[in-house]
Amino acid sequence: xxxxxxxxxxxxxxxxxxxxxxxxxxxxxxxxxxxxxxxxxxxxxxxxxxxxxxxxxxxxxxxxxxxxxxxxxxxxxxxxxxxxxxxxxxxxxxxxxxxxxxxxxxxxxxxxxxxxxxxxxxxxxxxxxxxxxxxxxxxxxxxxxxxxxxxxxxxxxxxxxxxxxxxxxxxxxxxxxxxxxxxxxxxxxxxxxxxxxxxxxxxxxxxxxxxxxxxxxxxxxxxxxxxxxxxxxxxxxxxxxxxxxxxxxxxxxxxxxxxxxxxxxxxxxxxxxxxxxxxxxxxxxxxxxxxxxxxxxxxxxxxxxxxxxxxxxxxxxxxxxxxxxxxxxxxxxxxxxxxxxxxxxxxxxxxxxxxxxxxxxxxxxxxxxxxxxxxxxxxxxxxxxxxxxxxxx
Amino acid sequence: xxxxxxxxxxxxxxxxxxxxxxxxxxxxxxxxxxxxxxxxxxxxxxxxxxxxxxxxxxxxxxxxxxxxxxxxxxxxxxxxxxxxxxxxxxxxxxxxxxxxxxxxxxxxxxxxxxxxxxxxxxxxxxxxxxxxxxxxxxxxxxxxxxxxxxxxxxxxxxxxxxxxxxxxxxxxxxxxxxxxxxxxxxxxxxxxxxxxxxxxxxxxxxxxxxxxxxxxxxxxxxxxxxxxxxxxxxxxxxxxxxxxxx
Numbered sequence: 001x002x003x004x005x006x007x008x009x010x011x012x013x014x015x016x017x018x019x020x021x022x023x024x025x026x027x028x029x030x031x032x033x034x035x036x037x038x039x040x041x042x043x044x045x046x047x048x049x050x051x052x053x054x055x056x057x058x059x060x061x062x063x064x065x066x067x068x069x070x071x072x073x074x075x076x077x078x079x080x081x082x083x084x085x086x087x088x089x090x091x092x093x094x095x096x097x098x099x100x101x102x103x104x105x106x107x108x109x110x111x112x113x114x115x116x117x118x119x120x121x122x123x124x125x126x127x128x129x130x131x132x133x134x135x136x137x138x139x140x141x142x143x144x145x146x147x148x149x150x151x152x153x154x155x156x157x158x159x160x161x162x163x164x165x166x167x168x169x170x171x172x173x174x175x176x177x178x179x180x181x182x183x184x185x186x187x188x189x190x191x192x193x194x195x196x197x198x199x200x201x202x203x204x205x206x207x208x209x210x211x212x213x214x215x216x217x218x219x220x221x222x223x224x225x226x227x228x229x230x231x232x233x234x235x236x237x238x239x240x241x242x243x244x245x246x247x248x249x250x251x252x253x254x255x256x257x258x259x260x261x262x263x264x265x266x267x268x269x270x271x272x273x274x275x276x277x278x279x280x281x282x283x284x285x286x287x288x289x290x291x292x293x294x295x296x297x298x299x300x301x302x303x304x305x306x307x308x309x310x311x312x313x314x315x316x317x318x319x320x321x322x323x324x325x326x327x328x329x330x331x332x333x334x335x336x337x338x339x340x341x342x343x344x345x346x347x348x349x350x351x352x353x354x355x356x357x358x359x360x361x362x363x364x365x366x367x368x369x370x371x372x373x374x375x376x377x378x379x380x381x382x383x384x385x386x387x388x389x390x391x392x393x
Numbered sequence: 394x395x396x397x398x399x400x401x402x403x404x405x406x407x408x409x410x411x412x413x414x415x416x417x418x419x420x421x422x423x424x425x426x427x428x429x430x431x432x433x434x435x436x437x438x439x440x441x442x443x444x445x446x447x448x449x450x451x452x453x454x455x456x457x458x459x460x461x462x463x464x465x466x467x468x469x470x471x472x473x474x475x476x477x478x479x480x481x482x483x484x485x486x487x488x489x490x491x492x493x494x495x496x497x498x499x500x501x502x503x504x505x506x507x508x509x510x511x512x513x514x515x516x517x518x519x520x521x522x523x524x525x526x527x528x529x530x531x532x533x534x535x536x537x538x539x540x541x542x543x544x545x546x547x548x549x550x551x552x553x554x555x556x557x558x559x560x561x562x563x564x565x566x567x568x569x570x571x572x573x574x575x576x577x578x579x580x581x582x583x584x585x586x587x588x589x590x591x592x593x594x595x596x597x598x599x600x601x602x603x604x605x606x607x608x609x610x611x612x613x614x615x616x617x618x619x620x621x622x623x624x625x626x627x628x629x630x631x632x633x634x635x636x637x638x639x
Binding site for chain 2: 052065073083
């Protein structure tokens with residue numbers, strides 16, 4: 001019974017949210033939810049679609065053609081050239097795209113390499129596809145960078161893909177072009193797919209910094225599947241809409257799974273996505289500016305707690321992933337896995353009514369860390385750190 | 394509030410735009426159709442720039458009753474913000490006195506409802522029009538495909554006898570529009586003969602994009618397009634026509 005699901009676990013992030021819900025004054029910086037509402041221009045686009053009566057029926061399985069054409073145009077601005085008719089699929093959020101991709105490109109028993117710490121749900125989707133996640137640690141000393149020799153060592157005849165998040169959740173790291181090209185060379189050598197989840201690509205905090213994608217290289221078209229979601233960039237987590245693109249030979253296989261899973265992405269959300277691409281650029285710039293302010297604020301507040309945490313300044317996304325350097329803490333007795341980061345997270349919940357995510361949720365190298373989201377407002381961030389100051393200073 | 398302000402804004406932009414066009418008298422090329430407008434527009438712009446023309450094209454999807462004037466005046470949009478429109482209104486008036494107006498405008502025309510084409514053509518008088526494709530897309534606001542085709546028929550019918558109408562021969566609805574115009578008709582497509590139009594041949598995918606050949610009478614072009622998808626071959630064919638005829 002439940003052979004397929006017995007090794008799956010409810011995301012630790014959601015577990016923390018459930019635990020946090022029992023504390024009346026809790027402030028949660030656990031879940032990666034933007035504090036902003038979906039921009040007005042997007043809502044207006046949806047209102048128009050509702051009025052026109054175009055949202056009640058299925059769309060084509062790969063998505064509304066007009067939206068896919070807009071996506072092709074947007075991608076071309078970013079030096080990525082894909083055919084909207086055959087190579088771009090609109091998905092029900094990026095996680096559905098990830099699921100469809102893994103089900104299409106892997107066979108039961110395959111291994112998928114994931115650099116860690118990284119997004120918690122990758123593990124579950126890989127297991128759901130009947131595959132084995134193989135964690136390869138990022139180097140914290142090198143600013144959470146890849147160490148290519150570790151990937152080479154992790155590759156076996158069963159390895160089918162390397163699956164990374166760039167910019168990375170939870171570390172906020174932007175991988176350099178050189179590192180990604182190194183990964184691509186390994187993929188070429190061992191005939192692997194590369195899954196690039198780029199849902200945070202619109203948030204860049206350092207002037208002049210850019211995000212390179214392997215999907216920009218025509219020579220890698222038959223290897224790279226790139227995924228994007230509207231959730232973060234346009235504050236649309238609840239709309240569940242994203243897209244993926246890959247060479248036609250891969251996309252047509254993914255489409256079969258996508259069709260089986262969801263038929264099509266929610267049509268009303270596809271219209272919202274159109275509004276986002278047509279009119280949402282200024283809002284994205286605004287969000288980026290606000291997250292940068294919040295990143296600076298959270299770093300400032302963490303600096304005051306330098307005897308508790310050390311951290312690497314995030315370059316993107318809206319998370320900071322500090323290492324807990326204070327170890328002599330008298331934790332209570334908690335119903336949780338035997339992990340320091342779990343105990344520390346529950347200690348913060350109990351003593352300060354602050355919810356964060358234990359770092360071990362993001363992979364073995366995440367142990368001794370916590371993930372703090374700065375998707376929430378400056379007011380919430382300040383209140384959280386006031387409570388932490390009271391607890392630790 | 395919106396019910397009053399939107400028409401006011403629409404007509405304000407329309408008449409400012411007409412005044413600007415009257416002053417500067419640019420050559421106008423319009424691109425219409427259900428799909429592939431943007432890539433065709435960009436291809437035409439690229440060809441004209443390479444010929445040394447000064448060109449302005451719609452940014453993004455500025456191709457509707459409000460968007461088209463903004464594109465011509467080269468100003469931004471206030472989108473859904475009343476406050477955001479205030480500087481745009483001032484910019485529109487200032488555009489009358491703007492210098493360095495381009496010699497050619499390459500404009501997408503967006504048709505989503507009955508009457509849209511009539512309104513857009515009350516602003517611009519094109520010298521050349523291209524119809525890229527007509528599909529079921531946007532059909533929701535029409536009683537059927539034939540009613541939607543009437544919008545495009547209105548466009549070709551209103552072209553002057555000295556104008557040029559560039560039609561996708563592969564689409565039967567578009568091909569039939571040739572009967573509705575007094576302007577010179579130029580066809581492009583995979584099914585047209587190279588004597589009757591610009592024939593798109595040998596679309597082949599390479600590692601770098603699409604490779605395509607375009608033939609017309611004695612003209613033979615081999616093109617390497619750094620994009621993927623057959624729609625880019627059609628855009629490239631329109632580029633060849635524009636290069637030859639303008």
